[in-house]
Each structure stands twice: as structure tokens, then as C-alpha cells.
Amino acid sequence: MIDNILSALIWIPIISGLLILFYNNKHSYLNIINISINLFVFILSILLLVSFNKNISDFQFIENFNWIPSLNIFYYLGVDAISVLLIVLNTLIFFIVSLYNSTLKIKKRTHYYASFLIANGLTIGVFSAIDAILFYIFFEALLIPMFLIIGIWGGSNRIYATVKFFIYTFLGSILLLISFIYINSQISSFNILTIYDANFSLKEQEWLFIAMAIAFAIKIPMFPFHTWLPDAHVEAPTSGSVILAAILLKVGAYGFIRYVIPVVPLGALSFDIYLIILSIIAIVYVGIVAITQDDMKKLIAYSSISHMGFVTLGFFIIFQLFENTSSYEDIVISLSGSMYQILSHGFISAALFICVGSIYDRYKTKKISDLGGIINQMPIYSWFFVFFALANCGLPGTSSFVGELIIIISSFKANFLYAFFASTTLIVSAFYSLWLVKRVIYGEINIKGEYIDANFIEKVILALLALIVLILGIYPDYLMMFMNSTLENMTNNILTRL
Amino acid sequence: MITMSHYLVFSALLFCISVAGIFINRRNILLLLMSIELMLLSVNTNFIIFSHYSNDMTGQVFVFFILAVAAAESAIGLAIIVSLFRIRNSLEINLINKLKG
Amino acid sequence: MDILTILFYLVTSVIIISSMSLIIVNNTVHAALLLVLIFFNSAILWLMLKAEFLSIVLVLVYVGAVLVLFLFVIMLLDLPIKEKVNQKLYLLFSLIISLIMFIELYMVIFYHDFSQVSEISHSSEFNNTYEIGLLLFTKHLFSFEITALILLVAIIAAIAINMTNKQRALKQDPARQIEETKQSRLRIIKDKDL
């Protein structure tokens, strides 16, 4: 069982997602079935986490079958520390989403659940594929359930949002596919481990970098490619937004650290300044844009982009760091800061979207200008909202502080200005988060009426997320140590090929 | 003395005239078909010219095939024209614009 | 200037003039007849090129069959002769483009200087028909068979295209007419709402 745990993690949710389609929409045990499948997958991933040997930097739990031999494509799975953490994040978020979904009134319930289950399996596939084409297939297939979730259960303007989302990501994917095919044509392998050892010329690396960086920059999303995200978030149903923010954006970040920087380090080196600038624009500019958004989901979407800017900043300062300090450790720390930011943002944005979703369920509006004084009607709920808003602006003790602190300090080592601009997020994120709190939570009641405070499941969800955010903030060492040897190995790999 | 060039120029001229015929014509599909026949004739002539001057009979064999195929083509073409006429009651090319984008 | 040269110019000028008039005439019957003229002259030209068999085939098959078919169709359809439409612009464009095309072709021909290619004279025993037959039934046998097939397909297709759909025509079926009763024509339904 433990040998094939990755396949189990991928295929159990997908197959059960397909099976759940045969249920009746009004089946009474549907919620329980859905939750228990997700819980089971989550427990499996915990099993993976526990049995993962963090001192070995190589891929573990490897499964390797010949799939299409004539094209060098293998069904090749394996995980290192980064993937394990992202898989656990993924299964946990999907479990939480399944809990949250059970409280909602949804049309075509079975289809909805099936989409989420399939997305769950596919994302695990993305994080555990070692073969580039396998990765690409999961990466692309992931679009389908997301497309359906936004396109069927979304808001009024969902068609535009889905098409935009789809075309954007598809454009990136094509470039990715082209790069993979090119790599294969040069070294006749799609295996990421072989690709890591390949030596491409500078010209090749630059072109490969541009193509792959655009693909993942769209997914993350980075500055000029970011406009699909607010639209998609606004139109997506709450659970869809949670998945989009907590999981899908991480796929982009994962792509950067798995397929871009280690594969084409020279390309990354020659373009790092541009990506740093784009990251800083994402942090500062997108943060400022977030301030006056009237739609809460849009605001949080922009804040997500801004926070993901930190991730890419942490990834791309490593070359300048190395130039300045020539120490491996600094690079490892910078990368682990980025990884930490990824994980932390997964939980915080998920919680914020659930908060906004709950407001929307009750007040039927997401417009900040319509809302106000919610604390008078729903005190417990508001407590959570304020907590997560504060977590979103990187308060110490919450998980986001760790990543931001590390990245600001690392970026200072690279360049004073990077650190300066990165640290403006302290002001900007506080501005948009707390101004949001001020307008929505505090003050006089805008929409009169009796509103039920957070129900039991919502309390459980929010408390769980709050607990995770706190634990990650107070005890970050476990994750740091967990990732350390993998990141060290990766750093070695990058630096030896420079 | 008539050289190969004379023949070739003649054939090129014939071809150009028939090409012009295709798009000058807007009256009648039948004329279009005739222009095509004319074009085929010029091509055939070319084949024969080269066959003759390079002493290779294959060219003439080809002409034979072309003639056969052209006959078939004009037969089907005429059949189509007839059925078109039945539907449209006219053979004006101006009326046939279902290909409009 | 020998007789062949005169013949060449005569034949080609007839062909060119009649083909020019072919593309601008209004009357389809005239056009078909002009085509006949062109084909005949082409046959002469082909004879000059020592392609006896093909020139005979051209006259027999093309003029005798295809063009007759054309004429039949024209007559069958009974096309009205309409006034010429104003098409000077089109005429101009098509002339220009054909002219350019001709110039290009001319350049190709004179670039290679085909005038130097000498004519090969055959012995009197040389038999054009025999040679073609030899090639046709040995080397190109398969293509020959295919051609036969194509012709067959053309026949079938021509028939299929013009076959009127019998179903569409309104016909009487006396047998059924006799069998119809009052009950089969009229059904009385009880409506509960009324």
C-alpha cells in the first residue's frame, strides 16, 4: 500500500468522483460520502507525510511504469519534501472545502462534488509527477474541473470569466508543452531527473525560460498576466475560489521551483532582474490596487496576487543573493521562505474566501459599500474575519509573518531596494485588510435583519484554519526542517549548473 | 522554322486566356466549364510538346489519362449544372454565392 | 517559310482568336461551337507534334462526345440569352493579371531557351499508337485500370446527381384508398376538461 500511496492518492478521489456521479442529487448520505472520501484522502496524505523520510533529498515513493515508450513518456511518480507539503495542503483544503460544501444549497450536487474530487486527484497528480508530460497532463486536466466549477456554478458574468481563465491558462500551457517537447527533442527524455542533468546552451535556456516562465507566471499569476484571477474569483462559487486561491496558484509556484529554476538556471539567471521587478510590482502595485476594490472577493484576489509576489521574489533573488554572499544557506533560506509563504497563503486565503462566502450566503452581496457593522450581528464570525484579515497583513504569530520576514531579510541581502519595496507590503497589506475590516465588520449596521452567526460546521472550519495559521506561525521549525534537505539539494543542483 | 518555344508560347497564351475566361465570366457556369476545358487543352498541349521534343511517350500517355479524367469531370460538372438549374432555374454565377463568409 | 510554319501560325491564330471570343461571347451555343473549332485546330497542332493517336482521340472523344454533351445540356436547359452586364473593371483586372501571368510564363520559357531543343525525327516504322499502347498496357496498366474506374464513377455520379427523388413525388395508392374506413380517418377524443 505504502509503495503505491501516490497512485492511491491520485486515483482514489478521481475514481470516486466519477462514481459519485451515479448518485441521486438528493441522496441523503451524499454529503457524508463526499466528506469521508476527502477525509480518507487527507488521512492518506498524512500517512505520506509521516512516512516520508525528510533526511533524504531524493524523490521518494517512486512509481515508474512505461506508458508510451515510443514517445519516452512514463507514468513516473515520486515526491520530495516540497511536493509532500503541497499535497498535504491540497488534501486538507479539499477536505475543508468538502465540509464547507455540505452547508450550502447547490444545484447538481453530485456534479459539483465530482468536480471537486477530480480536481483533488489531479492536483495531487500535478504535485507528484516526475515525468514532465505526466505533469503537463495533470496540469491541463486540472483546468477541466475548474472550468466546470466556475462555468456552471459561478456568478452572473461567469462565461466571460471562465473563457478568460481558460484561454489565459491554455496559452501558458501551450508554451509549456512546446518547451517540454523541445527538451525531449534535445535529450530524448521527459524525466525531470534527467532534465536536471541536461546541459542546454545559454540561448536555449533563455528561450526555454521565457516560455516556461510565462506559463507559470500566468498560473501564479504575476503582474501583467494577473487580470484573469480577480474575474475568476469574483465569478467562482466560494468553494471554487478557495480552491483557486489555495491550490491553483500554488501549482504555478510549484512549477517555478520544479520546472523553471532548476531546469534552466542560466536562463533564470539572465532574466532574474525582470522577474524580480515584476514580483515587486505585484507586491506594491497590486497591493495598492487591492485597496479600493469594492468587491470583497476581488480585494482578496488582488491581495493573493500581491502575496504570491513574495513567493516569486523569494525564488528569483537567489541568484543575486549568491552573487552577494556566495553562501548556499542564504539561498536555501530564501527558497524556504517562499515555500512557507506558499503554504501559509494557502490557508489564509482559503479562510478569507470562506469568510467572504459566508457573508455572501447571508447578505447576498459581496459589495463592501453595502455591508457594515457585521460584528453586531455575527460576533463570532467577525472575530474570525478580523483574525484572518490580520493574518493576511502578516502579523507575527500567524503563518504569513514567517514567509514575509524571511523574504524581506533575504531580499535585503540581495539588494536594499528590493527589501524596501517588499517591506511596503506591511503598510499596504494592513491598509487593504484592515480598511476592509473597518468597513465590513466594524461600524454601524448597514443591512438590517437577524443573521445567524457562524453555524457549527463553519465554526469548525474557521477554527481549524485559524489553528493551523497559528501553529504554522508559532512553530514554523517543523516545516522548515522538513523542507531543508530537499531545498539544499535543489540549491546545489541549481548552483552547480550555473 | 517552328521551334519548341513557339509551341510553348502558344500554349502559355492559351492558358492565360482561359484563366482570364474564368473570372471575366459571370454569365454562365457552362462557360466556366468550357474555360476549364480550354485550360486543360493548353496543359495537354504542353505535355505533348515536351513529349515530342524529349522523345518520351509517357507524356502522351499522361495526356491520355488527362483526357479521360477531364471527360469524367465535364460529365459530372454538367450533371451538377443540370441539377443546379433545376433548383435555381438559372445558371447565373452571381446567384451562386452560398460560400459567402 | 515552309508549309508547316504557315500551318502553325494559321492554326494557332485561329485557336487564340476563337478562344478569346469564347470567353466573351454571350451565347452559350456559340461558345460551344467555338470550342469545337478550337479542339479541331488543336488536333491539327497535335498532329504537327506527331501525336497522331491523341489528336484523333481529341477529335473523336472530345469533340464527338464531350462537346456534344455540352450542346445537349445547353439545349436541354434552354438558357435565355441575356444582356451583357457592365464588366469593364473585371475585364481590365483579368486582362492585367493574365498579362502578368503570360509575361511570367514567357520569362520562364525564354530563360531556358527552348528554341535550341532539336526535334527528334523518327523512322517511318515508328508507330505512335503502338508506342502509347505499349506503355499503357505495360508500365501504366494500373493507372489505366484506375482511369476506367474513374470513368465508371463519373457515370454513376452523373446519374446519381440527377436522379430525382421518387419519394417526393405525390402519388396515388389506390389499394390504400379503398381500404380506408370512417374510423381510420376520424378519431373522437373525450376531453375531461370540457
Add this chain to the structure above:
Amino acid sequence: MESLLLSIPILLILSSIITGFSSKLLNNFYSGIISTSLVTLSFIFSIIICFNIYSSDNLILYENFYSWISVSNFNIGIGYLIDKYSAAMLVVVLLISSVVHLYSMSYMEKEKEYKRFFSYIALFTFSMILLVISNNLIQLFIGWEGVGLVSYLLIGFFYKKRSAIHANLKAFLINRIGDMFFILGIAMIYTAFDSFDYRTIFLNINELDLDNLKTYFGLSYIDLSCLLLFIGAMAKSAQIPLHIWLPDSMEGPTPISALIHAATMVTAGIFMVGRLSPVYEMCYITTNIILIVGASTALFIGLIAIFENDIKKVIAYSTISQLGYMVSALGINAYTVSFFHLYTHAFFKALLFLCAGSVIMSLHHNQDILKMGGLKSKLPITYICFLIGTLSIIGFPLTSGFFSKDLILEVMLYKDSTISFVAYVMLILGALVTTIYSLRLLFIVFYGDYRGDNANSVKEQSLIILIPLIILALLSLFSGYSIKIFIDMPIFMWSPSEIKYQGLLPFITHGIFSPATFSLLIGFYISIKLYKEKTDFKFLKFFLFEKSVVAIKSKYKFDELFLYLSLFMKKSSLYFSNKMDIALIDGFIVNGIPKRINILSTYLRTISSGYLYHYAFLIVLSLVIIFAVILVRVL
């Protein structure tokens, strides 16, 4: 003793959790009792620790008890560093906190969210303790942000009041401006020393190769890092121009103003600079900046207090002004002197705030001093306490403020530079101003006739309110006599500069015959004339004076500046959002490209007209063109 020390934060966080999460298990009264007793218990512990520290010569408690992050060479621990400096601060914080806890039990009695309040102040005390005992910069920052957070929550405690929720956002944002620079400063220090730990930093500071470090904007590396850290302190300790949040923060409950916005949190900045004194010793330019900022804050913000009519805001401005004194002392590297003022100021300012709270409560939440007056007879104990506080703040001889303020003025002259002399003059003037506004407040509130409504219902508050006042009044009177401790106080790894202290008596006599006392007397005279006897000075009516009064009354337009900045932020946000994101990226590029392709295709569509001869023409045309190209290439 280590376990005692560790139990302090644990008790505090426990108190916060018990009161915060007990919902219906505990009623208000008991949760107040529990909370207060837990804080008092930790106060007693801190006394024991402090006693131990001071009774031995060089006892320094240092340990990391929790490793927060430790990957390769990046180590951040949570630990403690208790020397005489932090031990004294520990006592001050816990003392004020327990007093305020006690006071709040009565003050907040009628509030619905009584327990939330206690949970917050316990959390605040916890964060403050975390800050005080920290042995590294990150822990300091965590505590720093923690107190900022609780300050945010407490200012917005009355979340229905628009002004309260505005003030707390403002306070948090301005603190965040400071934090931004603070974290940059931390990053700089870390980069230079490869450690966040004070001990490592202080031990390596002399080996630091100053010449090899980069310089930025004409400042040396250490100068810049200290400046950045100081900007953080400016926000926290409300120095010009980042002071504007403090007067607004008076929207919070009054005990909070006493605890957070007078005695403890706002002094965190001063504490931090003192803590990092070995690093600040290496600065040249930054200390001058600190001096200028401190002195101008002390003078100019003091001036605003003269024209303010809200009792709490007057005290708030006076807090800022007093913080200016402390900061100026930091500017000439007299950290212990500054700390001494912090110490005495904590008592008398907390006293003043709590007295003000008592007055406000008695007057049913009226804060306007113009509607007070003549309270001397109605609230005798409060009056006496307030009087003691006022005397202390104006530095009346033999009160605690006299010692600390005089010491600050004294050390100003130690450094032989123009800037420090200018600062000295400003501080003397500041002392004058302090006297005027303090006495004005005293006279308007407690003398004359009562000008408010419901004169009969005004009576002294319960004992629970009064006990804290009395404790603090005693401390305000007598805490100054511990001057020797502070002058001798060695801050970790740094020995105090030579302050020629010759004993208590010579100091007092020297102090009495100093310009400070002179300015005190002038202030006395002016304020008695102006506010007690209400005489009109004719010479005050000249033009320039009135102009400057207008300037002072407008609070130098700093509020407007920040309002403008935030409006600018919002405007640029809207601009970016509409012009860049929606118009340029979305409109022009993302949706614009398909739109343009659509437009192009409508033109191109006319080419495919459906007419055969058009198609034929196009085919031939392209054939001709291709042919031409080939020809050109071949021939």
C-alpha cells in the same frame, strides 16, 4: 528564578485565554478577579526577579527556551535576556498593568464586553513582556507588533463609534509605517552580524569592519540601520511626524490610555533604542537626528496641548511631549537617563490618565474640560492624586518628575555640540510649555465653578478606582529617589557614560537652581494668571503670536498630511485599478486583442464574397505572386 521568569508570560497568556474563551463558564466579576490576580502574581514574580538581579553585581539571565526557526545558519529563538535594564522595565510594565487591571474591574464594570477587554489587556501585557524580555530582534519585533495589534483592538474596542474605528485603523497604519522601516533595520543588522541575537550582535560590534560595509544615501551602514530602527521607534513612541495616531487613540477606554498609550507601549521605542545602545553608540548622524526629532516633539507637541480641550487628549499630547524628552536623551546616548524618565513618567502619566478616567466616569463620560471645573471639592481624592501627577510632570522639586527631567536637561549640556545646545534650549522651553498646559488642565478642571450638567450626581468613585490612584500617586512622589540605581545602571554590554553624580542632596540643590526651575516658575506665573485669574495679557494679542496660535491649533496640519497621503493611496489605487488593470491590461491587451482581431476579420470577411470568380481571381492572383517570387529568386 528562570522558572519564575518563564511563568510570567505563561500566566499572562493564560489569563488572556481564560477570560477570552470562557464565554459563559465564568461571569464577569470572577474573570476580572482571575485576570487581575494572575497579573498581580506575575508582578510579584517580577519583583522577586528584579530584586535578585539588583542584589547581585553582574547577574544576567540569558537563555533561549524555544527555537522558533532554525535552519542552517538562520536561527531565531524565543528567549530572555534579563539584566538590570529589562528587569526594571519588567517591573514597571507589570506594575502599571496590575494597577490598571484593578482599576478596570470597576471602570469597565458596565461594559457588555468586559471579558474581551480583560483578555485584550492580558494579551497586551503578554506581548509587552515578550518585547521586554526578548533576547533577539525578531522576538522584539513580534512583541512590538503584538502590542500594536492589541492597541489596534483596544482603540477600536467601542466598535460602533465611527471615530474609534477610524482611530484604530490610523494607529495601526502609522505603526505599520514604522514597522516597515523597523523590519528593514532588522534586516540590515542581521546582514551585518549574521544574527538576530543581542549577545552576538553586541559581542561582535567592535569587530565589525565598518569600512567594508556599504553606505547608503551618504549614511554609513550602522547609521542607516539605526535610523531605520529609530523610525520604527518614532512610530511606536509617537514622535514627529508619526505622532498623530496617539491623540486619536484616546478613543479607547481610559485604562487603556493609561496602560498602553502612556506608560508602556509608547515607551517601547525608547526601550528598544536603549536595548540596542551598543549599536547606537556607533552612530554619528543618527543620534543627531534622534536628538532633533525628540527635542522638537517635546516642544511643538507640548504647545498643542495648551489649546486642546479634551481632557484625555491634553494628557495624550503631554505624553508625546514627554516621550520627546526621553528621545532627546537617547540622542545624546544617555540611555539610562532616558530610561529613568520613562520609569517616572510611567507612574505619573498613568496616574494622570487614571485620574482623568475617574473624572470622566464621575461626569458620565464627558471629556470636554470646558464643561468641568470646581471638581476640587467634589472629588477630593482624585484632585489630590491629579495634583501630585501634575506636580510630578512639571518637575516640581522633590517629585519624581523633577529628578528625571532635570537629569535629562543636565545631560544635554554634556555633549559639546550646537545641536545639543539647541535641543537643550528647546527642552527648557518645553518644560515651560509643560508647566503651562498641565496647570491649565488642573485649574480648568478642578478650580473655579462647575460648568457641566447634573452637578449633584458628581461624586467620588468606588475604592477600586481610588486604590490604584493612591498607589500611583505615592509612586509618582517617591520613585524619583531611586535615581542612583538608574545612573549606575549598566545596560547589557554597555557601560554608562560618565555622569558626574555626586549624591542625592547636591543633585537636588543643583536642580533647584537650574534654568528648569526658572522656567517652572515662569510657567506657574503665566498659567495662574491666564487660567486661574483669567487675566488678559495685552501683549499676547500681537499678530505673529495669533498666527502661531492658529498654526498650533491646527496641529501643524500633520493630520491633514496623513489624510492626504491615505487619500492619495486610495486615489492611486482607483487610478491603477481603472486605468491600468481594467483599461490597459484588460481592456487594451486581454480583451483588446480579440476585439481587434474581430474588427480585422469583419474587413477580411468581405473578401470572401461567395462569388466564384472572386475566389478564382484571388487564387490566380496569389498564384501569380508566388510565381513572381519564385521567378525573382531563380532568375
